[in-house]
Amino acid sequence: MKRITGCLVLAALTLNTAAWAADYxxxxxxxxxPYTAGGPTDQMARSLAQGLPSN
Incomplete structure (x- = not known):
């Protein structure tokens, strides 16, 4: 029973890799x-946004 479960999990993980290839x-x-401009949360969000890919 454990061998069948392991094979099914391995198959599911292998088939799921095609989803990673999609352009997202x-x-x-x-x-x-949702916070004021210039605050620490805004600064962190701006830094995060610069690291995101742009089209």
Missing amino acids: PTKPITLVV
């Missing part, structure tokens, strides 16, 4: 920061 995201991402 296909549309622009809007990053919403």
